[in-house]
Amino acid sequence: MHELSIALGILKIAAEQAEHLGAKRVVSVHLRLGPLSGVVKDALVFSYDLARAGTPLGDARLVVEESPLEGFCQVCQGPRPVVSCHELACASCGAPVGEITSGRELEIVALEIV
Amino acid sequence: MNEVTRLVEVRERVLKHNDVVARALRSRFAAAQVYTVSLVSSPGAGKTAFLEEVLRQLKPRHNVAALVGDLATDNDAARLARSGAPVRQITTGAVCHLEAEMVARALEGWDLASLDLLFIENVGNLVCPASFDLGENLRLVLLAVTEGEDKPLKYPSIFNTADVAVITKCDLAAAAEFDRARALANIHAVRPGMPVFELSARTGHGIDAWLSFLESRVATSAAIAGGRPSTPECQAG
Known part of the structure; x- marks a missing residue:
C-alpha cells in the first residue's frame, strides 16, 4: 500500500x-480523487490522520471529493459517463471507452485556511 | 473561536514531483534514443523469466539493459545478468513500487546513449505501481495463466495504465484450466483495444510475436524522433 x-x-x-498563502492555520485540505487513481x-484518510499528527497541519482534516468516471465515447462522439472501473464502456451506448477524461485525479483542489 | 476561515482554490497534483522527474527521464531517454519498457505484474507472474528470455534474444542485435526493482535481495539482477546485458538492481526496502526518482538514481553513471532498449522491472505489485510514471515509452502488464482470469477486473487501474498485456506461462494453460476467452474479455473490459501477447518463457512459444511487436515500436519511435532509421538487423528474425 x-x-x-x-x-x-x-x-x-x-x-x-x-x-505561500500566508495562512496561520489550515482547517481542511480538499482532495479530488478518481476511481482509477x-x-x-479509506486507506488514504487513515494514513493521513496518522501522518498529520505533530505536523503544522495537525488540525487539518482531509476532505475527499470523489470524481466521476467519464470518458470520450467514439460512438456517441462526446464525453459520457463510464459504467465502472471494471467495465470501461459508455454508460449510454455500451461501446468500449479507450480514452478516460475523468477518473485518474489525485490532486489537492482547495485549502480551508485561517 | 471566532476565526473566519476561507477556502482557497489550489490545484496541485499530489504526485507532481514524481511526474516532473518522470518527464525529465522521458526527455533523457528520447535524447539518448533509448526505448524504455516497464514491466508490472503481481509477484510470481513471471516477469523475471520473461525478461531473461527477452534479453537473451535481443542481446545479439540490440544494446539492451535492465533495471530491476525488488523489496530485498539482488537475486533477480543476478538472473538477468546471465544474459550478458548490463543490469542494475534497485532495492526499495519497504517501498512497494518504483518511483521516477529511484530510476533516475539507478541510472547515475550509465551512458544511456550506448543503449537502444532499457527494461525496468517494477516490484511485483498490481496496486501501487499504477500511480507512478517512470518515464517509460511502453508499460507492459503481465498476467500468468495460473493467476485467474479475473485479475484485470480486480486490479483495473494497473491494467488501464498499461499499453500492452502479456499472458505468461501459457505452457501451463491446460493444467490451470485457463479460460483464455474470458481472460481476454476481462483485459479488454478494463482497457479496450490493448494488444495482448500469449507466450511461455519456458518453451519460447509466442516470444517471436512479442519481439516483432516491440521492435516495430522501437523502430517507429526512432523514426518519429528523426533518429537512426530502422535497419534490417533491427527487424525480428
Whole structure:
C-alpha cells in the first residue's frame, strides 16, 4: 500500500501552499480523487490522520471529493459517463471507452485556511 | 473561536514531483534514443523469466539493459545478468513500487546513449505501481495463466495504465484450466483495444510475436524522433 507516502505528499504540498498563502492555520485540505487513481479513499484518510499528527497541519482534516468516471465515447462522439472501473464502456451506448477524461485525479483542489 | 476561515482554490497534483522527474527521464531517454519498457505484474507472474528470455534474444542485435526493482535481495539482477546485458538492481526496502526518482538514481553513471532498449522491472505489485510514471515509452502488464482470469477486473487501474498485456506461462494453460476467452474479455473490459501477447518463457512459444511487436515500436519511435532509421538487423528474425 502506498497511501502513507501519498498522505505524506499531501501534507508536504499543503504545508507549502499554506505558507505561500500566508495562512496561520489550515482547517481542511480538499482532495479530488478518481476511481482509477490507484488510491483507496479509506486507506488514504487513515494514513493521513496518522501522518498529520505533530505536523503544522495537525488540525487539518482531509476532505475527499470523489470524481466521476467519464470518458470520450467514439460512438456517441462526446464525453459520457463510464459504467465502472471494471467495465470501461459508455454508460449510454455500451461501446468500449479507450480514452478516460475523468477518473485518474489525485490532486489537492482547495485549502480551508485561517 | 471566532476565526473566519476561507477556502482557497489550489490545484496541485499530489504526485507532481514524481511526474516532473518522470518527464525529465522521458526527455533523457528520447535524447539518448533509448526505448524504455516497464514491466508490472503481481509477484510470481513471471516477469523475471520473461525478461531473461527477452534479453537473451535481443542481446545479439540490440544494446539492451535492465533495471530491476525488488523489496530485498539482488537475486533477480543476478538472473538477468546471465544474459550478458548490463543490469542494475534497485532495492526499495519497504517501498512497494518504483518511483521516477529511484530510476533516475539507478541510472547515475550509465551512458544511456550506448543503449537502444532499457527494461525496468517494477516490484511485483498490481496496486501501487499504477500511480507512478517512470518515464517509460511502453508499460507492459503481465498476467500468468495460473493467476485467474479475473485479475484485470480486480486490479483495473494497473491494467488501464498499461499499453500492452502479456499472458505468461501459457505452457501451463491446460493444467490451470485457463479460460483464455474470458481472460481476454476481462483485459479488454478494463482497457479496450490493448494488444495482448500469449507466450511461455519456458518453451519460447509466442516470444517471436512479442519481439516483432516491440521492435516495430522501437523502430517507429526512432523514426518519429528523426533518429537512426530502422535497419534490417533491427527487424525480428
